Amino acid sequence: MAKPPSSRKKATSAVSSDSTLPDGLAEEENPALATINVTAVEVPELTEEEQRDRLHLERRVERAFFEAGKALTELRDRRLYRSTHKTFEEYCRDRFAHSRRQSYLLMDAAVVFDNLLEKCDPMDHILPTSERQIRPMTKLEPQEQQEVWLTAVELAGGKVPTGRIVKDVVQRIMERTQVPNTYQIGEVCQILAKDNPELRGKGGCWAIVSAVNEFSCTLRVWDGEYTIGLQHLKSFNYLPQEREQMQLISDRINRVYSDSLEETVKSLLQSLGKVNRPYLTAVEEKLLSVLESEYSNEIKV
Incomplete structure (x- = not known):
């Protein structure tokens, strides 16, 4: 059966097959031939005041x-x-x-x-x-x-x-500036701050050596452990029995101490951490015993 002719008329191009465009239309209707003008923008130099503000x-x-x-x-x-x-x-x-x-x-x-x-x-x-x-x-x-x-x-x-x-x-x-490390584990030393910002508040504190490193020692102080350079340490030259006594005091203080303590309690523990003798006085012993009793439930096992 023959296909019926379509009623739609075939669209014809409005542009002639000749690629030549009429005069006056070439640049207006053909983007490929358009000329783009770019205006140069001058960037002003900074004034002296702006330079000062920037600095x-x-x-x-x-x-x-x-x-x-x-x-x-x-x-x-x-x-x-x-x-x-x-x-x-x-x-x-x-x-x-x-x-x-x-x-x-x-x-x-x-x-x-x-x-x-x-x-x-x-x-x-x-x-x-x-x-x-x-x-x-x-x-x-x-x-x-x-x-x-x-x-x-x-x-x-x-x-x-x-x-x-x-x-x-x-x-x-x-x-x-390397010097030989002659300290021994268990030795009791004094910390010399010497304007070192890391040792703020630790100047004059006594400490017990827990590890000997090449250029430093790890020490147990009243509020924890710190690694300190040899130039900031001085040995008390205590006898073995005196070292044992200081180790017991250190253990007692460290069991009481925690970051959550009141500032007055921390100040008291810090003062005990700065005694320059291998024993506590009778008053100091009583004060530490009171703290141990008061914070017995918080003492770390």
Whole structure:
């Protein structure tokens, strides 16, 4: 059966098969032939005032960690957390989501940064821009910190050095000043702070050596264990019997201590942790016994 013819008329092209376009329509109707005009935009140079503003804002960004460390130090020293929290550590955890280590690293970094400012004019010298660049220097003396930073900047080609570069320079200085470690496990030492920010509050404390390392010792102090460089230690040269007595006192204090204790109780334990003799007086013995009795339910097994 023949297919009926379609009633729809076949559409015909409105454009001639000749590819030549009429005059005046070539550029208007054919995008391929259109001309695009781009206007050059001149970027104005910064004015002197804008340059000063930029430098000022850059410095604020670079010193953000420094300002945080200074603020945390003031919050702790003035105990501005006392209306809501028992301890500074609990306050930092709840308010800033900081671990104890994180808060103290920032505070230690602020101390080192202050020290570098004394040596390095911020207008002429590169200064640290993060806590990680400062962290390796916290165990050094102030003059050594300044030496390390200037050397690290030089090695970085006059730019801000990475934490790795700083750490390598610190290691070289520590090896340069290497001294034999003659301490023994169980020996009783005194901690010498010597302006080391990591030892804030530990100067004068007695401690018992629990591990002997190459350039340091791990020690048991009244509020826990710390690893401290040999330059910050001095032996009491106690006799074996005196060492045993101090070990018993250390065990008793450490069983009572916890981060949740009231500040007055911590202060009392700290004072016992700074006695410079191998025994407690009668009053000190009574006070420690009272604390042991009061916190007997909290004593760690």
